[in-house]
Structure formats: structure tokens, C-alpha cells
Amino acid sequence: ETGVTQTPRHLVMGMTNKKSLKCEQHLGHNAMYWYKQSAKKPLELMFVYSLEERVENNSVPSRFSPECPNSSHLFLHLHTLQPEDSALYLCASSQDLSWGQPQHFGDGTRLSIL
Amino acid sequence: GQQVMQIPQYQHVQEGEDFTTYCNSSTTLSNIQWYKQRPGGHPVFLIQLVKSGEVKKQKRLTFQFGEAKKNSSLHITATQTTDVGTYFCAGRVDYKLSFGAGTTVTVRA
Numbered sequence: 001e002t003g004v005t006q007t008p009r010h011l012v013m014g015m016t017n018k019k020s021l022k023c024e025q026h027l028g029h030n031a032m033y034w035y036k037q038s039a040k041k042p043l044e045l046m047f048v049y050s051l052e053e054r055v056e057n058n059s060v061p062s063r064f065s066p067e068c069p070n071s072s073h074l075f076l077h078l079h080t081l082q083p084e085d086s087a088l089y090l091c092a093s094s095q096d097l098s099w100g101q102p103q104h105f106g107d108g109t110r111l112s113i114l
Numbered sequence: 115g116q117q118v119m120q121i122p123q124y125q126h127v128q129e130g131e132d133f134t135t136y137c138n139s140s141t142t143l144s145n146i147q148w149y150k151q152r153p154g155g156h157p158v159f160l161i162q163l164v165k166s167g168e169v170k171k172q173k174r175l176t177f178q179f180g181e182a183k184k185n186s187s188l189h190i191t192a193t194q195t196t197d198v199g200t201y202f203c204a205g206r207v208d209y210k211l212s213f214g215a216g217t218t219v220t221v222r223a
Contacts, residue, residue: 042118043157043202043213056210090156099144099206102159 003027006091006106013081014114021076021109023091030096032074033103034066037088049074050097078111086113118205120214127193128222135217137186137203144206146179146186151216152199160201195221 004025013019025032034046048056049068063085065077074091088108094101117140127133137146145164149157161170163179163186170177174197176189186203200216 040123040215042215043204045210045212048210100162100164102147102162103157103211104159105156107156 003104004091004093004106006089006109008109009107010110010112012112012114013078015081015083017081018077018079020078021089021091021111023074023076023106025072025074025091025093025104025106027093027095027104029093029104030071031094031101032068032071033092033094034074034076035090035092035105037090037108043090047076048097055097081111081113083113086111118203118212118214120203120217122217123215125217125219126222127197127219129193129195131193132189132191133193133219134187134189135201135219137188137205137214139184139205139212141205141207142183146183147204147206147211148177148186148188149202149204149213150199151202155199157202190219193219193221195223197221 007022030051032049036044045058046060047066052068063080067075088110090108091106092103094103119138121136125133147162148160150160151157161177166183167181168179174191178187198221200218202213202216204211204213
């Protein structure tokens, strides 16, 4: 399934680096999401965008900064991360925010903080 | 806030056997969705339940939504090696999905 594409697939960075994760969806969806997936923990919703407007910021530290330039693209800008931020970061999209819509996930970016 | 709990966390199944994974919410849900994540993969949508007491089947998978819309179950019959992976339930309140921690299934051939 190539509906939601994430790059890079793997990222290793130091705590003082600045990097960005990219997500692109080819499904014509209007809503996009960032999730954090850590071992043995539930998927944590980080940010929600609908029609390029942020509708949810789930108490995420400011070292994570999302950007949604259009309905097909979503970025997650990273700076001065901590070791506990190492995780799989998943992007997802859905047709819209209405309750009946399933979410389509990308393959994720495996992030390791040194 | 809303919490969705899943049990068991791990399920080791002999090929050919049946098993059930359970999902419980602290609040009433608008609907519940189930996803499957294969090892090294991403969550893939399986099904959505909306109505109180609803039961849906997909081949060997049977999904059920509780009468109070606070719990759900996934029952797999005659487990196969292709069933390996982590099964997540996700409960929806408003536009937000809250995911359970998942049940990770391994299969002994």
C-alpha cells in the first residue's frame, strides 16, 4: 500500500541536531495525523490537521513542531530531542474528521536519539 | 481522559486454535475500529463497529461491539501463521481515536 509515504524510514540523530520528518498522502484526504509508537505503549496521538489547520496539539513538547503546507503534505520538525523521544513516528490520513472514517497509516520513521 | 485498555498484551497460540482479544473503554464510544500491524509494518484498518451489540465477520475473524458501547472483542478461529501481528482496537470520541496498547499474537506451527 503506497497511499501514505513517509521519509526517511530510519533516522539517527544527536540531541542537538535539527531534522524533519516528511509525510505525503496520495489519497485525496483532508485530515492528517502524527502518532508516536513506543514499545509496549498505545499509539500516542500527537497532532491532528484538517484542511491544513491544526485542530489538536496533544500536550506535545515544543521540541516537536508540525507543519502542514497543504492537505497532501505533513512535516514534523525536530530539534533538541531527548533519548526518550526514540520511537516509531507514524503519519496517518483520513478522508476527514467525521467519526466514520478509517485512518490510513504510512510505514513510519524509526527515530533513534543518541 | 479517555482510556482504551486491551487484554491480553500477548497471545501465544497453537496453529489451528482459537483465541479472543478484548478491548475496554472507560467512556462510551461513538464507534470502535480494529487495526492489524504486522511485524515491521504499519497499522492497517480491518473493520469498524458502530451499533450497540453489533457483530461483524471477516472470514475467520469475528468482531463484536458491546451493548453499552464500552467494550469490544476480536475472536479468531483456526489461527494461521498469517494471523501473526499486533491487533489494536481504537475507540472514537468526537474526532479523536484512542488506541489500545494492542495484543501481540504469535503462532506456534
